[in-house]
Every structure is written in C-alpha cells, then in structure tokens.
Amino acid sequence: MLKSTFTRLSAVAVLLFSFGAASAQTNAAILGARLIVESPSSISGQKDFTYSSNGTSPWGGTITPRTHEEVAKFSDSLGCSTISGVTGKWALVYRGNCEFGQKALNAQNAGAIGVIIWNHTDNELINMAAGSVGNNVTIPVLFVTKKDGTDMNNQLNNGQQVFISLTNWGFGYANDLAIILGTTAASPGMAVPLNQLSGATSAAYRGYVGAAVANTGTQTQNNVKLSCKVNFTPASGGTSTPFYSDSATLATFAPGDSIDLMSSPRSFNFMPTQTGTYNFQYNVSASAPDQFLYDNHDQFSFSVTNNVFSRGRYDIVNQKPVVTGYSRVNTTSNPWTWGPMIYVNKGNYIMQTLQFALADQDTSKHSLVTSAAGQFIDAYIFKWKDLNNDGLIEKNELSLKAGAFKTFTTSDSTKKMMNVQIGDTIGNSLQVLTEDSSYYWIAVNLGTQFMLSNDGNQNYYMRAYSAAHGTNPSKDFWGPGVMIRKEDLTPSDTIKAIPFGVTTQNSGSIDSSTFDQQSAVPALAFITSMWTANVKPVTNDQYVQLYPNPAINNLNVRIALDREEDVYVKVMDAMGKQVMLEHIGKTQNKNINVNISSLANGNYYLVVIGENRGIIKSFVKAD
Incomplete structure (x- = not known):
C-alpha cells in the first residue's frame, strides 16, 4: 500500500489550491499518467502533458498502457482540414485556427490512434475543451509544450522516426522503476546570484539529493539505488566538470508499496567562484535489470547568475522566468496575495525589479488594462524574522520593506512578462537595500481577478523533506509563502493552510501565511544590483x-x-x-x-x- 508519509503530499499536489483537508490518492493518481518519448535518444524521456479525458469535462479516449507507437506529421500541421498519412499512428498537430475537438476528430477520421497537440506558447500547458465536435472523439488526445512538440516535429522533418509510450501507471513489466517527474530535490532556487552563493555555508543555500520513486513493475525490487551526479558548466564557456555525487538506497521495494521517498542524509554547499550552471542528473536502478529505462532518469539545472533570484526555473538566454501556467486559489473573487520566499545571504544590494506575468480569470480578455478591478498591479517585499523559531509567518514577524507598482498600458497583454520597478516606498526614497541573512517574502497582490504566473514543473517538497531528515536537520522553505516547522515535515503532519482566501482551516484559525503548495512555485524573479551600494539615494519630492x-x-x-x-x-x-x-x-x-x-x-x-x-x-x- 501507499506509505502514509506520502499521502498528504500527493493529495496537495493533485488538489492544487483546493480548500479543506487533503484526501488519500491512489498510487496511479500520485504518479500520474505518463507520456514517454522512446526515440530518437536525443529527445527521449518523460514529458509533461495534459490530456482531454482528465478533468471536469472529459472527452476523447482514456489513457491505457501502450508502448512503441509511432508519431507522424502531415502537410496541414494545424489539422483543421482533411488529414492523411497518419493511419495506425499518433498525429502530431500544431495548436491554432480551429477547436481542439475538430483537430482530434479530423485525425481520428484519418485513422490515427491518438493525437498530440503542441502549444504555440513557451512551456505552458492547458486543459483542452471539446468544442462542438470533441464528444465524437474516441482516441486519446494529448497536449504538450511548445518545446516538446517542436522537438518531435524537428526530428520528423529530419527524416527520423519518433516513438512514444503512454500509460496511466506501468507497462506490465516485472522490473520497472520510475522517478516521478518534479519530485527531485530542488536546489535553493533555480537562480541565485554569484555574490550570494560565493563562500556561503548557510543552510538556506545547501544542496540535497532526493526524489520520489515508484515501483511500477510487478515484482519486488532489491537494492534500489537513487543516484545523483552534479556537474558545473561555466557561463563563460568551457568543459562541464563533475562537482558532487551522492545516492540514497532502499533494501527492498515491494510493488504493493509502490511509491517511496528516497533521500540522502547528507547535504553540500555550492560556493561557486563564477557564474554558470549546475546540472543535476538523477537515475534509479535495482539489482534486477530494468525492462523499461526511459522513465528511470530526471534532471534539472540551477543557474548561478549575476543578479537574479528565482525559485522557479529561469530562462538565462531570454532573461525571464519559465512559465507553465497561471494560478490563484480556486476561482475566489477575494483579493489574493501570493509570491515566493527568497533568502538573501549578503546585504547592501539594491532591490531593482520584479519579473512576472499575469493572466485574467476572464479568458476572453487579452489586455490587462481592460480589467474592471483596477488598472495596476502592486507587489510588496516583506522581511520575515522568525521570532519564535516555529517556521510560521505571524503578524508581528513581518516588516514591509518595499513596494513595486506598475500601471497598465494597452501594450500590457495577458500573460506578457512584466518588469516592475521596486522602490523604498516606506521611507519614500528611490531605492532600498537588501540586508544580511534575511528572508524576503515577495507578495504580489492579485486583486480579485488576476492569476499569477507559475512554474508547474518545479516542486520543493523533496528538498524540504531531505533537509528535515538529514544528518543535521534544518528548516527549509519551499514554494511561495511556505513555512513548515522541521518537526512537522513528515508529510502526514504537513500543514495545508490558505492565507487570505479563508479565515479558518479545518476549524482552526490561521495566524500565519502558511501556504503548502507542492506542485508549482511562482514564476517570479527578484533582481538586484550586481554590486553593493554604500549610500541610500535622495528621497522623492512627494x-x-x-x-x-x-x-x-x-x-x-x-x-x-x-x-x-x-x-x-x-x-x-x-x-x-x-x-x-x-x-x-x-x-x-x-x-x-x-x-x-x-x-x-x-x-x-x-x-x-x-x-x-x-x-x-x-x-x-x-x-
């Protein structure tokens, strides 16, 4: 059976932003349906996706185990007219110009066994509506990111064959382990400045090794090993060099107890001397050779930047946070404040800019300036000092340090990345400096209608779990305003409280901004100066x-x-x-x-x- 220590975690992950107590989920629900590209090897691995038969208004075929099925494209890549050349194959279709249901029905009528629709927006995954004809579709319909769709399309354009596997749990093999995507122990953030990490030994900047692993096979696995190798590549170019390696082990792993948290008791300090990228490569194995290796690995990268902090992934090339979706608490019309917790090791750097994107809950709106409840967005930077050392933000522990304000113009479209300048609006000066060894909560006030950009690929649960169960346990804060005591870091005791949206949680009053949100973190970057400042600027004349x-x-x-x-x-x-x-x-x-x-x-x-x-x-x- 599923270990109780994982039940709470996964329920929170599945019931994103829901109120009330979390309920236990099946192993299949926790692992989730999986899309795996088998070949070519250059693009192989597990892929993030959504599918039409999941959600409140399901349509199309359900997900069942299937392996080594071919993907095909055709001349009309949009799939809005007659399709050919996809009989017995998956049709790869580009989003746009007609309803999702119309694309899927056209592919089905052409003999396709399934449809993969790829997005025209970077990284974002959405739920697909059936439209007027989607209820006539009986084949599975998947939706993938622009990157993954482009990768498959490029391989097909180059004459390569693309094969996929799809399942709602396992593939019927005796020996088949899998790493659950998004559960590898994330670093202190996906981007932290060199001036903060250099020489840093703070627990907030420590690295951990861990992941959630599933036994999707039918046999007990022995001597299970989760290994992690960390390499560093300088931003200036040059060879990637080994930096750190570690592993966690499990003596036996029964298929009936199919998901486990594997975590090393050790931790490490980064302390880089130059900007660059740490690449974490995870792999799981056992004594018996695995019969399906495509889901045995996962990886992520952590960037050492000049002046950017980001808890979610950060696109170094395009200089912006990676966005996979937009969220707020359910569809509440109450004002909602959300944002990441950022640790600053060394102070006296100027707070300059916040980077994030917004989407209106009214999807018919394309310009933010048309929103009725205000023509601006405001964000606030609170310094948090844990006075009673319980890991929970309480009212007397927050001090407001700065604000950031942007008035919308007609060019501010929904989902457009914004740069919002920070000012010391408390003392009314033009700029404010960071302070040594400080936690800052970056709180975006979303009003009644906006949703904040998030990175649904990033999950900080395993980092916090590893921190609590290591040789020297310590607190770790993951997600937005997430404050959990180390004593409560067994997931069955994890607090799930929603600040601002409700006044009580499970009949108990909330006197903190605890927010235990596992499956996504805000896609928001906090940008400071590259060099320290010694003198505060002059004040405004207002x-x-x-x-x-x-x-x-x-x-x-x-x-x-x-x-x-x-x-x-x-x-x-x-x-x-x-x-x-x-x-x-x-x-x-x-x-x-x-x-x-x-x-x-x-x-x-x-x-x-x-x-x-x-x-x-x-x-x-x-x-």
Missing part, C-alpha cells in the same frame, strides 16, 4: 501624511504629489491582505477621509498608488 495615528473610526490622509496622476488608495493588514480599495481619480494635492470603523484593531498599511509608483504609510486601528 509625500503622504496620516492623522490621527492611532485612529479609531476615521483616518485623515493628506496627499501631496509632484504631479497630477490617477490615484488609488488601498488599505492592507499586517500580512499584506487587501481590506480596502478606493479609486480617487486624477489627483496631485488632496485631503481625503478613510472610514476604518469596520476594521479590527491592529496594525495596517495605507498605500497611495499613482502611475507606476506608490507611497506606503503604517497606522494603528484602535478603540
């Missing part, structure tokens, strides 16, 4: 005054700006949750009165948001 402070029922706000601009006034609580928002309109100098009588007593922030800038002031609500 200001906001509040009185009285503390206030009981009404707060008077004096706004004096250096130019007239469209202004919003927002009130946030101490955890960054939006509790009020009012559009003031075109303003330069104005006195306004904010009724705060409905607020509970406590600490709050008032934010005056202008065009691509903002000013934040703290106040106290009292009786």
